[in-house]
Amino acid sequence: MSKIESVTCTRLTTPLHTPFVTALRRTSTTDSVVVRVTDTDGVTGWGEAPQVWQVTGESLAGAEACVAGPLRERLLGADADDLGPLTRAVAGAVARNHGAKAAVDVALHDLVARRRGVSLPVLLGSTTHRVPTDVTLAAGTVDDLAAAAAARVADGFSVLKLKVGTDAASDVARVSAAREAVGPDVAIRLDANQGWTPREAVRVIGALEDAHTDVEVVEQPVRAEDLDGLAWVTARVGTPVMADEAVYGVRDLVEVIHRRAADLVNVKLAKCGGIGPARTLLELARAHDMGTIVGSMMETHIGVGAAASLVAAYGTTLTSDLDAAWWAGSSPVRGGLRYDGAAVVLPESPGLGIEELV
Structure with missing residues (x-):
């Protein structure tokens, strides 16, 4: 049985080809925290927490702290195939922090799909x-x-x-x-x-x-x-x-x-x-x-x-x-x-x- 071995974060800034302008903000980059969840078989699932201050109010620093702290604690050592209980644990681990939880939730889905050898849509x-x-x-x-x-x-x-x-x-x-x-x-x-x-x-x-x-x-x-x-x-x-x-x-x-x-x-x-x-x-x-x-x-x-x-x-x-x-x-x-x-x-x-x- 494979266990979840690591949960890591990386900040990512991606330039846009055209400025993105709305009634709330103007930006020329996409700024995210990339989350990777890896099991003891070496399989890695990917997720992302975007920073959109004017909508969610969540920051890169806050997402990193949430993922590296309480969300990571819930996952380490858990059965990598136990998707339902793992995603429910993530959902209940902290209040709000929706972007951080989404990044981990997606990484877990991606991990399980990779372990089963199927695409995420499948x-x-x-x-x-x-x-x-x-x-x-x-x-x-x-x-x-x-x-x-x-x-x-x-x-x-x-x-x-x-x-x-x-x-x-x-x-x-x-x-x-x-x-x-x-x-x-x-x-x-x-x-x-x-x-x-x-x-x-x-x-x-x-x-x-x-x-x-x-x-x-x-x-x-x-x-x-x-x-x-x-x-x-x-x-x-x-x-x-x-x-x-x-x-x-x-x-x-x-x-x-x-x-x-x-x-x-x-x-x-x-x-x-x-x-x-x-x-x-x-x-x-x-x-x-x-x-x-x-x-x-x-x-x-x-x-x-x-x-x-x-x-x-x-x-x-x-x-x-x-x-x-x-x-x-x-x-x-x-x-x-x-x-x-x-x-x-x-x-x-x-x-x-x-x-x-x-």
Whole structure:
């Protein structure tokens, strides 16, 4: 019987090919803690904890301390194949620290998949290794968004996610310009990243509806903690509304469902704590006829590979948001996923298929 022998952390900074700009922040890098869990047979599983101060509030230093301390203590000497009990132990080891727990949860799933000689999608119950993704357009001027929209369609993407919420007064013009640039056959969704007040959200969404911009969905229009405001917006617009930052775990989603605060939910591993909790959220949403996508923070091929594997196995209502690693100037790992137009292609080699950092 193989035991877990080591749990290690490495900080990783990956330059982006284009600055990523939202209503919450601007960044030119992806900053993560890479976690590796190794057993006594020498098999290693990989996971990732991204640093996104404005969303999760978690830091690289905090993730390292959590992984190297209480999470590592729960794992050392444990049966490497005991996936269910191990992931439950990780989930209950500390309060919050969702990114750190997600990194260890994913590393354990990757480890078990490698030990069994199957890819992570297959471990999760899928035979699919190719899943579609949208692509995000960073917040910018009217001309910037129109040009970026046309460029991404030329790259093969058919679902565009526009970052808005930086200026409610001009958001309608930016979205209208993007629609004009790509025509009627491309799906456009919006992510305000909490940038509007409820009244601004209703006013902007209503104006977009009147302008026939055919927006697919609007994500997190108001502050995460303002569930009353989110419900108020959802009840007053025809465009579907998606909760993102408002939902971390099961209790959050139950409250959103109870209040009818949103039509869909964006499930992210680094928000909820890993693959196990994410599966629960997807199943809960479906049980209540709520739409779903799986998203990612600004993560590398490690975190996005895990999220895409979950989508391959479970599917989502709309095309998921798995483009974070596409923004990297180059892959920070050897092996792992690749992009083929608007598709994430996952390796059929064991686990996430990652061999080493480069």
